[in-house]
Amino acid sequence: xxxxxxxxxxxxxxxxxxxxxxxxxxxxxxxxxxxxxxxxxxxxxxxxxxxxxxxxxxxxxxxxxxxxxxxxxxxxxxxxxxxxxxxxxxxxxxxxxxxxxxxxxxxxxxxxxxxxxxxxxxxxxxxxxxxxxxxxxxxxxxxxxxxxxxxxxxxxxxxxxxxxxxxxxxxxxxxxxxxxxxxxxxxxxxxxxxxxxxxxxxxxxxxxxxxxxxxxxxxxxxxxxxxxxxxxxxxxxxxxxxxxxxxxxxxxxxxxxxxxxxxxxxxxxxxxxxxxxxxxxxxxxxxxxxxxxxxxxxxxxxxxxxxxxxxxxxxxxxxxxxxxxxxxxxxxxxxxxxxxxxxxxxxxxxxxxxxxxxxxxxxxxxxxxxxxxxxxxxxxxxxxxxxxxxxxxxxxxxxxxxx
Numbered sequence: 001x002x003x004x005x006x007x008x009x010x011x012x013x014x015x016x017x018x019x020x021x022x023x024x025x026x027x028x029x030x031x032x033x034x035x036x037x038x039x040x041x042x043x044x045x046x047x048x049x050x051x052x053x054x055x056x057x058x059x060x061x062x063x064x065x066x067x068x069x070x071x072x073x074x075x076x077x078x079x080x081x082x083x084x085x086x087x088x089x090x091x092x093x094x095x096x097x098x099x100x101x102x103x104x105x106x107x108x109x110x111x112x113x114x115x116x117x118x119x120x121x122x123x124x125x126x127x128x129x130x131x132x133x134x135x136x137x138x139x140x141x142x143x144x145x146x147x148x149x150x151x152x153x154x155x156x157x158x159x160x161x162x163x164x165x166x167x168x169x170x171x172x173x174x175x176x177x178x179x180x181x182x183x184x185x186x187x188x189x190x191x192x193x194x195x196x197x198x199x200x201x202x203x204x205x206x207x208x209x210x211x212x213x214x215x216x217x218x219x220x221x222x223x224x225x226x227x228x229x230x231x232x233x234x235x236x237x238x239x240x241x242x243x244x245x246x247x248x249x250x251x252x253x254x255x256x257x258x259x260x261x262x263x264x265x266x267x268x269x270x271x272x273x274x275x276x277x278x279x280x281x282x283x284x285x286x287x288x289x290x291x292x293x294x295x296x297x298x299x300x301x302x303x304x305x306x307x308x309x310x311x312x313x314x315x316x317x318x319x320x321x322x323x324x325x326x327x328x329x330x331x332x333x334x335x336x337x338x339x340x341x342x343x344x345x346x347x348x349x350x351x352x353x354x355x356x357x358x359x360x361x362x363x364x365x366x367x368x369x370x371x372x373x374x375x376x377x378x379x380x381x382x383x384x385x386x387x388x389x390x391x392x393x394x395x396x397x398x399x400x401x402x403x
Contacts, residue, residue, distance in 0.1 A: 298336025
């Protein structure tokens with residue numbers, strides 16, 4: 001493994017509490033936009049993005065949709081039990097399929113106040129779906145693995161309908177507030193489509209339908225990928241060596257037509273958000289696995305890119321291998337998962353620029369930013385702090401070019 005030594009203290013910075021954006025701005029595209037290119041920093045408003053992106057680029061966004069993943073139950077004693085959906089287990093691990101299930105489902109979860117939830121105890125609640133009262137039950141199947149079975153008394157109702165009816169918006173913990181009615185729409189991109197994320201791909205929160213239309217008029221093409229963001233995106237690095245930090249697996253869905261379109265735009269791809277860049281770079285490494293005859297399963301482990309490779313294919317060759325495999329199997333849609341961990345020393349294979357917000361000190365996402373900017377990440381963040389930028393999920397934006 002070619003894993004560089006990383007001093008995690010070098011990726012800390014002081015983020016005053018008042019600089020964390022606790023609520024969204026009134027208008028999505030009125031946020032500030034820091035533009036970094038050729039080591040120069042300029043300041044804009046996000047609506048200026050249309051003049052900063054070249055007309056021949058391909059803008060790739062993540063169309064995942066945040067589900068209200070925080071489910072609240074009350075025991076008969078009155079104790080409140082909070083169940084946070086993480087990963088589906090059965091009857092399928094494929095997120096779009098389990099969301100449409102009309103029979104009992106099992107999820108890996110995080111459980112708040114778990115000590116109060118006794119073994120064999122079934123929690124129940126009543127919700128209204130399509131003018132029908134539905135009783136939803138939660139049974140703890142495995143306390144150690146935090147596996148919970150959900151069932152309900154109406155097999156005409158899909159699980160996604162129950163979640164939409166009774167779940168709360170899973171706001172990031174650092175916002176330290178209860179979700180409001182406004183969060184239901186604002187903690188969601190305008191192009192969100194595929195239910196399954198438990199955190200928003202926040203770089204996309206700045207886009208409006210009007211901006212997307214003006215980019216289209218300019219000639220900028222768009223393409224979507226789907227990565228269902230997990231709660232692991234908020235997990236701080238606690239291990240002394242980064243290789244020991246656990247990266248949660250996140251599910252990817254992509255169509256064969258999208259991969260073909262990506263191939264056509266080699267060298268001109270701009271990713272909207274860290275979730276999109278992780279998806280695109282993971283696709284590259286999956287192509288490498290196919291070319292090296294390492295199996296057909298689309299699963300990119302967190303340190304796979306740091307292996308001892310004598311020679312690596314270019315982006316087009318790698319993606320072509322994926323298309324060839326899909327054509328051979330007669331499938332148009334690919335489902336996989338990734339744990340990819342991008343930190344300084346990583347060489348980007350697919351993406352030329354990234355649109356992203358400003359991230360937490362000492363986080364995996366700061367390491368990703370540093371892998372793009374090198375030590376210049378400090379200049380960018382100091383500049384943002386000096387110019388009163390708003391930070392984190394509801395904060396301001398940046399357009400960073402990979403050099």
